[in-house]
Amino acid sequence: MKFRIKNTNLKKISSPCTVLGISKINKFSEKFNIFNKKTLNYINDIILKRNIIWEIGKITLLYDIPNIISNLILLVGCGKNKELNKKEFIRIISKVINFLYKNRIQNSCWFLTELPVKNLNIYWKIRIILEIIGDRLYFFNMFKTNKTNIFKIKKINFYINEKHNLKEAEISLKHSLSILKGKNIAKDLSNTPSNVCTPLYLAEKSKLLSEKYKSTITTKIFNANQIKELGMNAYFSVGKGSNNSSYMSIINYQKNLKSHEKLIVLIGKGVTFDSGGISIKPSKNMDEMKYDMSGAAAVYGAILFAAELNLPLNIMGIIAASENMPDGNSFRPGDVLKTLSGKTVEILDTDAEGRLILCDVLTYVEQFNPDIVIDIATLTGACVVALGNIASGVMSNNKNLVNDLIQSGKLTGDKIWELPLYSEYKKLLTSDIADFSNVGGRQASAISAALFLSFFTEKYKWAHLDIAGTAWTNSKKKESTGRPVSLLCQFLLNKSNFTI
Ligand code: BES
Ligand code: ZN
Ligand code: MN
DSSP states (O other): OEEEEEOOOGGGOOOSOEEEEEOTTOOSOHHHHHHHHHTTTHHHHHHHHOTTTTSTTOEEEEESOTTOSSSEEEEEEOOSSSSBOHHHHHHHHHHHHHHHHHTTOOEEEEOOTTSOBTTOOHHHHHHHHHHHHHHHHOOOOTTOSOOTTSOOOOEEEEEOSOGGGHHHHHHHHHHHHHHHHHHHHHHHHHHSOTTTSOHHHHHHHHHHHHHHTTTTEEEEEEEHHHHHHTTOHHHHHHHTTOSSOOEEEEEEEEOOOSOTTOEEEEEEEEEEEEOOTTSOOOSTTGGGGGGGGHHHHHHHHHHHHHHHHTOSOEEEEEEEEEEEOOSTTSOOTTOEEEOTTSOEEEOSOTTOOHHHHHHHHHHHGGGGOOSEEEEEEOOOHHHHHHHTTTOEEEEESOHHHHHHHHHHHHHHTOOEEEOOOOGGGGGGGOOSSSSEESOOOSTTHHHHHHHHHHTTOTTSEEEEEEOTTTSEEOSSSOEEOOTTHHHHHHHHHHHTTOOO
């Protein structure tokens, strides 16, 4: 699929399908007026005859228009106001891409990037358009035998009227395509079933990144024995019951040679299958636990994004992969584990495994003196209950960091919402025999999970994203959403001081 920004003479457009916005007051695009004149007022006549044509998202097709090479014109309604809001714009773009897809139109040129939308400049309009198109056209076909019958859109050209918008549009397209790449690879990894996507598979994929981006990325892999030898007992214990043993991949992206100390660490929970272990889960919907590595997938996507754009940052991405299975060798409820930090944990539920993996990795990264550490995890069912599939949860020990993340979420539509880490909740995690327990009971369990992690993050600014409700959909179709790759990419863009 190819996307291009164009600024050519209208006369030369020979694309099979030209997409134009039309509003009631007809003042939206100058292009529209030029177009209309060229067609000897043909388009305007039709609009006058059919007065509903401008309703938001309404699509009308015109064929064989006089004086136009393009043999199909797609008019999309843009309402009756001078300016659209963001939601309306999203609706319009979604309708157009759906239509093109359903009607198998492979090539089109769009005049929608300069529709006036409240608070959105050309950069953001293109970002939004590409995000919608990317999500609509994504398919996971790794396991479909017949791949030839899948329809693909080949080319979309975006026409820019104003010359001065051209540069911003090009930058936006570049950013958008890199985000799309990161998001799609994250979706692919998450959608891949657990018999293929094992901890080793994730480690191999991490190695691939360093082969592809030789000048900026180096990857180091730790196998289960090495994880144990490092003293990461909690992490090691989670993978003990599985034949697919644990691997931790450290993906080091280095491009800010001036300030080594400004390290951003992204840690992804990579449980390739979470059966619950000895505290086994009910079998209904257990297949969805293949997505329990979505945090790791998002970290992978974000690093790929940074490398694609050569962002001037130092980022360490950690893929903390394990499989949680019941077995004679599994860790058990009642076990007490000594974490890498030296603190002890009583296991009261082997299904609270994510925090056990993460706590050791959080301690492990202390030695690199990170400026910021963000962990991304499908951590608790409670977060799904609290926030549904609209917002991911964010919990942190630093207000500025939370605000930065929330801001990135707002900009990208990849929303997050903060839950409080009041110290009063800590008592939920008390244990009779160890420093604390790994579960905090039914109440506020997204918070107690994050508080558990907070015991290991005292040395740096830290935020935790609980993406249990947002990482995949299970309504119409079970599929990874690629969240929160967009948010993370935006956060990294902001950190590299990119503003437009
Ligand atoms: N991976 C799950 C969380 C999860 C559950 C995500 C359902 C999405 C949908 C996690 O490892 C887990 O099992 N958490 C338990 C913790 C509990 C035992 C304290 C949970 O939330 O039920
Ligand atoms: Zn889990
Ligand atoms: Mn679990």
